[in-house]
Amino acid sequence: MSVPNAGGGETKSPAGTCEPEEPRHMRADAKRNNELIIEAARKVFAGQGGSASIEAIAKEAGVGIGTFYRHFPKRINLVEAVYRDDVDSLSQLASESAEQLDPWDALERWLWGFADYARSKRTFLNELHEAFENNPDLRSNSREKISVSCSQVLARAQEAGMARSDINGDDLVQLIAPVCTNTTIGGEQNTRLIRMILDGLKTLPSPS
């Protein structure tokens, strides 16, 4: 969950020097609205694309414009928050799947989750690109997190002999992401291609 304005201070007060262990209390209503806005933004971006108006997002979230801007002073802050939240969800999905499912099912569930994530980025690639430019760490940190999550479920399946071992998490992510973000690949084709990748992943490498 990303809370750019956490700390509740006025916009003018310096926020850079706060002690990290004491993230300053946030009122329950503020926290709830923050989550509502991110959830609404995800929905509206998916429906209307990344250029959707802030008014529409605030309305969908059921909050006023003023509240919106208190939480996300710049539009880019919102894009970033939605993205961070998506990436965090993927990390969580990896942990949950690993706890609850057998190794192959956990891997498959995570990969489908990742495919959903990647597909959802198609509608606001430009905005995301801008967010990356605005904050270079965002890209590298997220990439790292995703790679770790993928490796987590993949390694478990590999150790159980359920997935081929000549591929790593990064490879897999690089293989699936483009298939999902490419706008010329339709939904049905996308699903078929990912199924094929999964089948390949399940197969032992052919002797060269």
Next chain:
Amino acid sequence: MSVPNAGGGETKSPAGTCEPEEPRHMRADAKRNNELIIEAARKVFAGQGGSASIEAIAKEAGVGIGTFYRHFPKRINLVEAVYRDDVDSLSQLASESAEQLDPWDALERWLWGFADYARSKRTFLNELHEAFENNPDLRSNSREKISVSCSQVLARAQEAGMARSDINGDDLVQLIAPVCTNTTIGGEQNTRLIRMILDGLKTLPSPS
């Protein structure tokens, strides 16, 4: 020179089926304004970035808003026109250089011209990306044109024994473009890197 609304018809009339040999007469003032707008847009985009206002561009061009929209009904049409014009300039530069200069100087001059072109794209990469999405042919056609131009000057230098022969136009473009579009590379560093590439290009391949 790109003239999206050439033919002077109403916006509603279909423009896709025109005969290429008879581009329908365009009044001299219209042609002049079209060129003025593209030139102004290049200047304003370079100074203010791709999100510069259309008002600013029209003002720089010395034309009214109405005139602007007669020439470029959508903002994206302008981005496309500027880009096409840039690419055409590169083609022209290749031909001119080949006529006027010795093979190596022609190659070098074209490559510096290409570097300028690529650098100028940094300020409106997002807009360009949008234009490519809007019109997929734009990307492939432009890439092809640039590749041809580069090959034209490169081949001449190679035939004269002034440039190594184990590299082709596409390679060279792919090598230089990222160095120029990368926003983390400063102007001075950029120049040094390109000089180094040029030196490498002049050198015979080392035996492996």
Next chain:
DNA sequence: TGCTAAGCGGAGGGAGCCTCCGTATAGTAA
């Protein structure tokens, strides 16, 4: 020289972004 298709230009409607500030309330202390 006069005609007219083509082009010019800017007022103004509409939409979106963001600020400002009066009102409401969660959390706390007594």
Next chain:
DNA sequence: TTACTATACGGAGGCTCCCTCCGCTTAGCA
């Protein structure tokens, strides 16, 4: 429970930008 206040809410309104519309102007032609 009550009273207090730091924190948060919300929307009117100012600003900017996009684009349309339509009356005025003029290049090019007969």
